[in-house]
Amino acid sequence: MSQAKLTARQWLILGLVAVCAPLGDACLSHGMSRLPAISLAHPATLIAAVFTPWVAGGIALLICFFASYLTALSWADLTFVLPATAFGNMIVEVLARFFQHEAVSPERWFGVILITIGVGYVAQGPSLTERPPACAPEAARHKAAIREAAIEEEQVQ
């Protein structure tokens, strides 16, 4: 296990993970709440909902989230990246209160605070478990190339 220090760019990616997911969920909720109730007997209507403007916008934001999420998962553990997504709970409650005009009781705010504390607690653990690349030969080649370049540089010095 190692506690990797994140760069500004990596924090920016984690920020995108935190922001894009709740914004995408808010757009999806806004879009889905405007549609008539969908039953399991007519699953095709769920597919049609994907092409409505608010749902499509939500999907675009969730694609941004997913790209950031995959990038973050490539250099940090799942348990380190998840707090960023859980921080989005706070954003969801704020959006639910001010954008969707939903009633958010003090108990729910307390629940969100507890969840955020719990998730922040998890985030204090090791950020990365080193593993050898085994899936993509491309990745293995690049890592080997980086190591060789570093060794050559040391020999030159």
Add this chain to the structure above:
Amino acid sequence: MNLGINLGVNPWAAAAMIGAIVVTSTAGEVLTAAAMKSIGDLDEIRAHSGLKGAIRAVVTCPLFFCGVGFLALAFFSLLFALNHMSLGLVAPASASLTVVTNTVAGKFFLHENVDRRRWTAAALICVGVYFLAH
């Protein structure tokens, strides 16, 4: 089961909808995390062979597609739930429970170091969800 709140649907149906999101998204996230760990640092790959190389590294990993399949199931489960319940309940409840299930899955499937601090955090999250439901 009476939570004392207006869910807009049968409480068991609400639990089933949130449960479906949690199970499918946990499976998806664990598989995706395993795939990305096996690929390596995407920033390094992109620096050496550009965006195409990074995309190639991701799309040549079968585990990634298994993860995406489960995440797609989770997405449609979320859409279905949002059609019947409020965002303020569905999103935080499913996301928070997913953190707990991911912690368990991280220990047993990803072999991450889940110590007492992380279990305590998982308990805090469960209590948080209880208050959130009220």
